[in-house]
Amino acid sequence: MAVRRPNILLILADDLGYSDLGAFGGEIATPHLDALAMAGVRFTAFHSAPACSPTRAMLMTGTDPHIAGIGTMLEVARPGFQGAPGYEGHLNHRVVTVAELLQAAGWHTILSGKWHLGDTATSIPAARGFDRSFALMPAGASHYSGAEADAFSVVETAYQEDGVAVAELPADFYSSDYYTDRLIGYLGERPAGQPFFAYLPFTAPHWPIQAPAECIAKYRGRYDAGPEVLRAERLERQVAMGLCPADVIAHDFVGGEPWDTLSAEERAWSARAMEAYAGMVDRIDWNVGRIVDHLRETGELDNTLILFLSDNGAEGAMVEAMPIFGPIIADRVNRLFDNSIDNLGSPTSCFWYGPRWAQAATAPSRLHKSYTAEGGIRVPFFASGPGIAGRGRASGAFATAMDVAATILDVAGIAQPAEWEGRAIVPQRGRSLAPHLADEMGEVHPAGTETGWELFGRRAIRRDDWKALWLDPPEGPGRWQLYDLGADPGETTDLAENRADVLAEMMAAWDRYVVEVGVVTEPVSVFEMVRD
16 A cells, blocks of 8 residues: 655744744644644744745755845845855745655645745746745735735736736735635646645735734724733743743844833724734634645645744734845835824834734744844744644754755655756755654754854854844844853853853854854945945
8 A cells, every 4th residue: 555645844933933823832822833843843943034935945955045145135145245155135046945845756835925035037936846936025915915015016017826926915905814725726637636835924924014804803992001911921821831941031122112111002003903913813823724724635644744834933014035125115105195093004104013912922932023132033833733742742952944845855754966957956954754753752953053143244153052142233132242151041141241252153154154154254244335
C-alpha cells in the first residue's frame, strides 16, 4: 500500500504581534488558530527577520536574506546598495525555493496572498515554483478595492494571477477573505491524489488597519484602559500559560505617549484604532477556520502539516519598513482619508495604531518591527498536524524562519540539491524542526550555533542565550550591547562592560556572519541616508 505524501499548509500573518493570539496570551477571539496551536507545538523563542520581505526570503529559501537577494527592503534596495550581491531587491539565482523543489517532486504548489519577493520575470511566484498563484506583489495595499485602494501608497498596488497582471478586483474584495477564497479554489483544482503545498501569506494585520464593521464591533470598549493595562494583562496570561517566566522583567515602553497624558478624545481615538486592529486579527482567524473546515470535509486535514507564524514583530511606527517614503505617505493619508473616530477601520480610513499598542503585544521584549531587538524578531510560531509528539506543549527551543524551509523539505522527503537548473545553489542555513516536533526533548540548533540579523544598519548576533545588539540613537546607544536572554528576555540589563570577554567573542561571531552572508556595512543605514 502506497504511503500518502504529506500536505503542507504555511500560513503567514503580516505584522501580527507575539501575544495577539489567544494561544499566546491574547484576548482577541482566535478560536480556530488557538485550536490548531493547542493541538500542536507552540514555540516561545522563534525568530524572524526584523521586517517583511527578508523573512519571506528566509521562509522560501531556508537561508539568510542577505544571501537570497533581500539584504535590505525592496523599497530601498536600489538607492543605497547598487550592485551589491545579495541586495538585488528580489530573489536571486543563488537560491532555490521550496515551491520549486516541491513542484518538481510532484506537489501541487499554490499561493494566495502577499509575495513581496520581487516582480522581475525570474522572481515572481509563477517563475519560482507555484502552479497557481494570486499574489499581491508590493509591500502593502488597502485591504479593500475601490477608488481609495492606491491612494495611501507611493508604490502602485499590483496583483498578479499566475504571472499575469490582475486588471480589476471584485467590488466586495477584502484581502483576508479573498485570499482564502482563492486558496480554497486552487485546492479544489488539484489533480486527485496529488499532495499540496499551500502558502497563505495574509496582508493583515499590516496597516492600513481595516476590517469588516461586524468584526470591529465585537471589541467595542475592550481597550479603553489603554496599552499599559493591556500589556500587563497579556503578560499575566503568558505567565499562567507557561509561556513566560513568572519573574520576568519586561522592557519599558519606548516611544509614544503614556495613556494618562492623553486627552479623553485622544484616548477614545486610540482605543478605537486598537478595536479595529483586533477586528483584523479576528477576521484572519475566521478565514483559517474556513480552510480547516475545507480540509476536514475533503479528508485532508489529518494528512496536513500546518505551520503558522508572523513575519516580524508588531508594527509600532508608521511605515517603519519604508522610511524614505514615510513623510510622503503621511501627507497623503492626512489629505485623502477620513480618520474620524466613527470611520476608523472602514475602506475610506487609513491609519496605524502606534508604538505602545505594538509593545503591549511584543512584551516582555524590547521594541517592535524593524528593530533587531527581541520585539522586532521574536514572533509567534506553531506547528500542528501529523508527526508531532507532546501536543499542546510550549517549546523554548531557539528557531528561526530559515528552519521552516528545511522542515518542509524534510517532511516531504526532499534533499536540497547543490545545483538547480544548471546553477550552483547555496546550502540552507536552517535546520529541520521535524525531529524536535517528533521528540519532546532536545534543541533545534546545536550549542554554539551563531545567528545574525541586520537591517537598516541595526544589527544583532546570537549564540545560545548570549545576544549582542547594536541600535543607533534614540532607541539605542550607538554601540554594542550584550544581553543574557536566558536570564533577561526583556533585554533590560546591558552586560557589555561586566562581560567584556563574552562581548569580544560575540564581536568575532559578528565578523564571521558579515563575511558568510555578505552584509554590506556601507553606506550606513537608510535612516541616515534619509537624514542626509
